[in-house]
Amino acid sequence: MSAALQLTAFGLALLSTLFLLLATCTDCWMVNADDSLEVSHKCRGLWRECVTNMQDGVRTCDQYDSILADHPVKIVVTRTLMITADLLAGLALATLVLGLDCITFLKEDPCVKLKMCYGAGVVLGAGSILGLIGSVWYAVDVFVERAMLVSHNIFLGVHYDFGWSCWLGMAGSTGCFVASVLLTCCLY
Numbered sequence: 001m002s003a004a005l006q007l008t009a010f011g012l013a014l015l016s017t018l019f020l021l022l023a024t025c026t027d028c029w030m031v032n033a034d035d036s037l038e039v040s041h042k043c044r045g046l047w048r049e050c051v052t053n054m055q056d057g058v059r060t061c062d063q064y065d066s067i068l069a070d071h072p073v074k075i076v077v078t079r080t081l082m083i084t085a086d087l088l089a090g091l092a093l094a095t096l097v098l099g100l101d102c103i104t105f106l107k108e109d110p111c112v113k114l115k116m117c118y119g120a121g122v123v124l125g126a127g128s129i130l131g132l133i134g135s136v137w138y139a140v141d142v143f144v145e146r147a148m149l150v151s152h153n154i155f156l157g158v159h160y161d162f163g164w165s166c167w168l169g170m171a172g173s174t175g176c177f178v179a180s181v182l183l184t185c186c187l188y
Contacts, residue, residue: 003102006099009096012182013096016179020086024046026165028043028044028164029078030162030166040053040054046078048061074137084130085134087127088124088126088130099113099114100113100117101113118184128180129177132170132174135169135173139170142160
């Protein structure tokens with residue numbers, strides 16, 4: 001039972017960590033959802049803004065200024081939280097691999113292996129909370145920015161929705177949290 005639970009938590013943590021990494025690296029956190037002419041498809045991300053021409057499929061991307069330049073708070077905070085979540089999830093995965101019962105590392109001391117699984121669960125939980133805060137922070141800031149423009153009767157003709165990178169970050173963080181709960185609460 002314990003080995004099956006460990007492998008389930010490992011598989012979920014691996015998939016969720018890949019989701020977190022993919023969300024951090026991709027650039028479709030906010031997507032243009034109200035282009036009435038359907039001429040282009042615009043995605044904004046943490047690292048650049050990309051526009052795809054719907055007629056010929058040509059995609060052009062504009063890199064943001066230097067990482068040291070002044071950026072909006074939502075981008076800086078989300079970058080920081082997502083990169084930290086990626087690092088913590090990666091560290092937790094490495095620790096979890098060594099703590100699995102099916103790995104022969106420290107086979108003669110099961111107590112240490114159990115502590116490694118618990119430690120991986122705690123680190124994975126911390127990473128998942130940071131990733132979830134980063135994803136939700138970005139989503140809420142996009143919503144508040146749009147609500148402020150509407151409340152001031154400023155209509156730009158453009159409506160942004162949450163892109164697939166934002167949803168992927170939320171899904172990866174939730175999966176890491178579930179794997180953390182499996183490792184810390186349900187293992188023994």
